Amino acid sequence: MEPADRTTTTAATTAPPRLAPFAVPAPGAGAGAAAARAYAESVARTGWGGPGREVREEDVVDLLLVVSELVTNAIRHGDGLAGFEARPTEEGLWIAVHDHSRVVPRAAYAFPTTHPGGGYGWPLVARLARDIAVEVRPEGGKTISALVPLRAAGAP
Numbered sequence: 001m002e003p004a005d006r007t008t009t010t011a012a013t014t015a016p017p018r019l020a021p022f023a024v025p026a027p028g029a030g031a032g033a034a035a036a037r038a039y040a041e042s043v044a045r046t047g048w049g050g051p052g053r054e055v056r057e058e059d060v061v062d063l064l065l066v067v068s069e070l071v072t073n074a075i076r077h078g079d080g081l082a083g084f085e086a087r088p089t090e091e092g093l094w095i096a097v098h099d100h101s102r103v104v105p106r107a108a109y110a111f112p113t114t115h116p117g118g119g120y121g122w123p124l125v126a127r128l129a130r131d132i133a134v135e136v137r138p139e140g141g142k143t144i145s146a147l148v149p150l151r152a153a154g155a156p
Contacts, residue, residue: 031081033071040067040086040095044150048088054153062128063093063148069121070144074099082141092150100141104134 044063049055067086074081078099085096105122126132129146136142 031084032075033068036071036081036084036097037064037067039084040064040093043086043088044093048093048150049152056151056153056155059092059148059150063095063150066125066129066146066148067095067097069125070095070097070146073097073105073121074144077101077105078103078142089147091147093148094145095148096143096145098137098141098143102136102140102142104136104142105144 040063041060044055044060067084071081071084074097078101080100081097082100083096083098085094085098087094125146129148131145131147133145134142135145
């Protein structure tokens with residue numbers, strides 16, 4: 001997959017248009033990366049895929065890596081996870097990770113070129129996802145959202 005060509009930073013959080021919420025509640029504040037991964041995989045397999053359109057296993061692995069990185073960063077660097085969303089789109093799965101910190105990651109402004117003892121997460125997210133946005137929420141904290149492309153099993 002191609003690296004993301006840009007990250008946007010805005011002041012409000014909005015979900016992609018015309019997306020109904022998934023039937024099962026997403027993990028909320030206090031949840032961990034494992035709960036977010038399980039939820040995202042469930043949405044990918046049943047909400048995006050399902051009978052007649054199974055999702056490619058490689059794309060599920062990419063999705064789980066992106067979710068792990070963003071949720072772990074929210075917990076470690078964003079004063080804790082405030083919420084998680086995953087919604088299917090025609091192109092894949094839109095995810096949003098909400099945390100309690102208004103600090104925008106430095107990598108959102110300049111793609112890191114070195115990795116002194118860490119910092120591999122943001123380049124990984126940028127490589128596997130697209131339409132990455134960092135949005136400072138008026139009520140506090142921020143949301144990092146991204147679209148992880150999914151393909152049907154058997155598709156090129």
